[in-house]
Amino acid sequence: MRRGERFYRFRAKKRGGGRALPGGGRGVASPAAREAIGAVATGFREFGEELVSGDPLGWPGYPEKLARVRERTGEGESVVVGEAQVGKTPVVVVAFDFRFLGGSVGEAAGRRIVEAFERARESRRAVVSLVATGGSRMQEGMRSLVQLQRIADACVRAREEGIPHISVLRGPVTGGIWASLGSSADYIIGVRGAEVAFAGSRVRGEEATEGEAFTAAGKLRSGFVDAEAEPGEVPGLLRSAVELLRPAGGEPPAPPEVPRALGFARPPRDPWVAVMRARSPRRPRAEAYLEDYFERRVEISGDRAGGVDAGMLCGFGRRRGRTIAYAAQNGTANTAAGFRTARRLLELADRLQLPVLTLIDTPGAGNTAKDEREGVGTAIAELFCTVAGLKVPITSLVIGEGGSGGALALAAPDNLWVTPDAYFAVISPEGAAAIVEKDRSRARQVAGRMKLMPQDLVELGVVRGIARPKRRPARAIRTSYDAVRRWVVRGHSSGKEHVTKS
Incomplete structure (x- = not known):
């Protein structure tokens, strides 16, 4: 007292x-x-x-x-x-x-x-x-x-x-x-x-x-x-x-498994096709990956500083008996609130000793005057520092557009993967064309020089590998009953020759 x-x-x-x-x-x-x-x-x-x-x-x-x-x-x-x-x-x-x-x-x-x-x-x-x-x-x-x-x-x-x-x-x-x-x-x-x-x-x-x-x-x-x-x-x-969110204990957690790819099974051979695939509205987005990966989950919302970004999905999910924290970009240009919400999620995961999964899919960080007033650059810097300081393992998967620093801020430095219908680049092809060629219309040609396809990223050592696609169910074999019966009888007959009597 x-x-x-x-x-x-x-x-x-x-x-x-x-x-x-x-x-x-x-x-x-x-x-x-x-x-x-x-x-x-x-x-x-x-x-x-x-x-x-x-x-x-x-x-x-x-x-x-x-x-x-x-x-x-x-x-x-x-x-x-x-x-x-x-x-x-x-x-x-x-x-x-x-x-x-x-x-x-x-x-x-x-x-x-x-x-x-x-x-x-x-x-x-x-x-x-x-x-x-x-x-x-x-x-x-x-x-x-x-x-x-x-x-x-x-x-x-x-x-x-x-x-x-x-x-x-x-x-x-x-x-x-x-x-x-x-x-x-x-x-x-x-x-x-x-x-x-x-x-x-x-x-x-x-x-x-x-x-x-x-x-x-x-x-x-x-x-x-x-x-x-x-x-x-x-x-x-x-x-x-x-x-x-129950308190953790025991051994340090293992890294989350890499989610399976839900879209194309093979990466494209043309860089511009890779860009178009990643931007396709028909491509599976973060919500589809989270539903496929987790048995159940609870979302957190907001940066606790007055902002919410619907393009940054954060929360905790149960997969095969353990809790995994996740931060997933949803294909939009993220705001300062989105990056701060992700930072909040990662800090909580670190305190509770929970492994982290991040899904990367953004054309880049927001670049409007409002974004600047809200401190988007500072928010990205804070997230970079949080990722660098994590004591729990993190697995990252690029599932769509990997646009510059706004995408890299969520990337695990040594456990980054990519799906066949994604790309990662220092800047968008249009942005690169505007800077290098002073002509945004030359984006397709510039994309060919950027080495942004999944297989390029593996070759460059930026990602560890390309995520495997979802396995398709085996097709049923259609054959007649008589054919199956003849096959069974032949197998039974030939088997008798190898039986050794005691």
């Missing part, structure tokens, strides 16, 4: 083994902590019940208010913590009870959250936070506010030890807890319709513009949460996320 903290013991009423309390029957969106827990987890075992706040400021009427809310809710504090299972995966749960003074966090609630992260580190379990809070508790003043620092410290220590944190924003989620616990999670699910904002509606005032910016939907659109779901959809999504 830190110096100056005061906690009082509170004997909670018996609650029937952790069964859900009345809270409107809204499942995970319920204001009641235990109902939310019951909607997503099983086998809940509470700890930290003895930690309850006193009255550090001598706030008039505060002790009586605490007594009334404890009697009404049956809870000793605004946060309930314990161990449970989400699906078959053991987790540590942090659940806010909005009925308890608006889910506000005082000294004891902060201490409970910190203890939950410590338990997660000790037991190597993921943390699942079910957040519904108005922020810090006014009646405990700065003794309440400094809990944000302690919660952040607990999150960082867990992060350093590879403990994932998945957060469900039940709503409302405002104030310091959004700025310390909720928004720092590795994977964030927003319940549809939930208010999510740093400043709550009372703080913003009536003159503040209400709208999507203050909701889970707005946070998804701006890249601050990974998914938005209806309350009934949350348990399944959470189950998948927890299973895929």
Whole structure:
């Protein structure tokens, strides 16, 4: 216990083994902590019940208010913590009870959250936070506010030890807890319709513009949460996320297998044909490769800095019993937000010791004035550095256009492969023609000098090899019954000559 903290013991009423309390029957969106827990987890075992706040400021009427809310809710504090299972995966749960003074966090609630992260580190379990809070508790003043620092410290220590944190924003989620616990999670699910904002509606005032910016939907659109779901959809999504992001252990992971080529079986002999193949709208794109490669997957979204790029698909998938992180370009010119989302994905994979697969398919990075204002060059540089510093293995496959640095930023330096209907070049043929020949119309001729075909890349030592195509099913043999019978009889007869009697 830190110096100056005061906690009082509170004997909670018996609650029937952790069964859900009345809270409107809204499942995970319920204001009641235990109902939310019951909607997503099983086998809940509470700890930290003895930690309850006193009255550090001598706030008039505060002790009586605490007594009334404890009697009404049956809870000793605004946060309930314990161990449970989400699906078959053991987790540590942090659940806010909005009925308890608006889910506000005082000294004891902060201490409970910190203890939950410590338990997660000790037991190597993921943390699942079910957040519904108005922020810090006014009646405990700065003794309440400094809990944000302690919660952040607990999150960082867990992060350093590879403990994932998945957060469900039940709503409302405002104030310091959004700025310390909720928004720092590795994977964030927003319940549809939930208010999510740093400043709550009372703080913003009536003159503040209400709208999507203050909701889970707005946070998804701006890249601050990974998914938005209806309350009934949350348990399944959470189950998948927890299973895929469970803490790693044991031996370092092996590199991901190279995906099989889904398009042409053989590379072209003409460089311009290679370019046209890669640009064909009929060519299999990243989504087709991800569906073929993984049994199931969960996507992350956004760069956590206000941007989303639909042309950069990132997430985690299950393949043959193990989780693999992926970042896949979808054939468009990527923005700074896309490169930053990929960087976020790779950093998370590195912390969780997960191998990485990248799929390369872009004509190049965005080159508009907007891209420059958003720092696309800096974002690419950061991604290059992240790839260079990865401690987990990475496998990369060029599945379409490999356009300059925007494509190379996702490439494994020593484990890069290419499909038969892809190319990789220092710049687009049109760009090269404009620079070298000062005539973009000479792109086809210039392409012939660029050594950009798959077999050229192998010869140059840039890629390790060309991905093998998808195997075609064997064709059925059509023959008559009499023909098969004669073949069997002949084989049986000839076989008798080799039988040795004992």
